[in-house]
Amino acid sequence: MPSAAWEGAVPDELRARFGTGIESTRLLGGQKLAAVSLASAGDVLRSLRDDHGFDYLVDLTAVHWPTKGRQFEVVWIVYSFASNERVRVKTTLEEGEKAPTATSLYSAANWLEREVYDMFGIEFDGHPDLRRILMPDEWAGFPLRKEYGIVQQDADWVRENLKIESAQ
């Protein structure tokens, strides 16, 4: 995909304020993207909302890259109604590391973080009510991880709750 430098006040101010916390700011296929370190991710989001007017959290999700060193990528998409701009903020995590919660910035983050936890097992530090949202509460395993098979299931849960040997 064509990648270009992202020019403007937002990336300049972010780089000036966070220094090495901002790993890269660029336009990927024309879309604004900021890769940040895990330590500064929470503050970058706060700065985007408070200083740059990104008042709408569009989406929050994750991507699992088991072959990469830091295997989880958490992606926030924020939008500013005032400037009609959309920015993707990304950070990477290792197994066991926690992502900062955005629930104190946007109420929308509550369910979205629960979904990421449900599907990837990524925990959000400071989330008020981090529990599964789509899968059953007692389910073992995180379905959107790459090692989780397409027909895999929690056999014990199925036996106990559905009273059948297999849900396949």
Add this chain to the structure above:
Amino acid sequence: MAATALAPPPAAEATFLDSNELVLNMGPQHPSTHGVLRVILKLDGETVLGADCVIGYLHRGVEKIAENRTYQQFAPYVDRMDYVAAVSNGLGYCMAVEKLLDVEIPPRAQAVRVILTELNRIASHLLWLGTHALDIGAITPVFLCFREREEVLKIFESYCGARLTTHAFRIGGLQYETYDTFEQECLAFCDLMQAKVQEYHDLLTGNRIWVNRTKGVGILDAAGCKDYGVTGPLLRAAGVAWDLRKAQPYCGYEKYDFEIPTAANGDTFDRYIVRMQEMEQSCRIVRQAAEALPEGPIKGKVGKVIKPPPGEAYVSIEAPKGELGYYVVSDGSLNPYRVRVRPPSFVNLGALDKMCRGTLIADVVAIIGTIDIVLGEVDR
């Protein structure tokens, strides 16, 4: 016998009788939850103190399935999320993959896409209006709405053979050329619809029961909408004239003349008015597109094998329920590495608790209806 004052009840009993708090389970099988939604309500008498949604009953792992199918194979699956607006889902997915492929869509394909998507918006709003009115107790509108919706479904059926899960679009453009009387039928439907919207207004807009059940119910103001990420008619009813078709035009929407209906109070009645006006605006768009349908090819330069270069894209459209986004990550193989769907119903339902607090239990039904959720999309 002389009347004697009753002895005060023991303290323990007094606290017991005093506590009116009740936890009530609504659903998952309940006629007004539009699918399988379970809401746990905490009540004080008839006043709602809080609502906790339990979702996931229709979870099919659509995002997981995407990683195990090719780009084309996954396209029909997206129709099964918001199945009353299947065309919008297909448009969003195709546009996201086209963004990864960096392919141009011919003008004729774009115009047909706009026509079908807007017809689907009308069909989705009609289904919403009928069922929402039914929830509140008005039985007639549902029959009238389904009568008009049928006309839209007939156009879909003539175009691609399917009525509900249409799979109308393909990555790169369209699979099918339009049929002979396509434009005339779309224009005839617009004429019909304009008259019918007035019929719905006559039934509901001045109806005292309807007004009393909807005005001032389930208020969510502009700041609340932005905080909860609530988009679509709910945001516009709170006074924010924001529509992705205008804010970040796609698929040639910048060529059409239409307005963004808004309202001021952000209550259930305002959302009803906004959706009614949106149906009229959709008719305007369909009319403009059908009257000047460009000639030319219906598919861009896309190979038989779809294999986007490594990269990622987030593309969103204005679906009938709000911002519908697709975040697609490619690793250069035949299957998408990751497909994330940003479902408007899921995010909007997140604000149910806030909208319900302090209202009466009977209004919960009205509020669930006014959010316009489809559980297939909430649970994916």
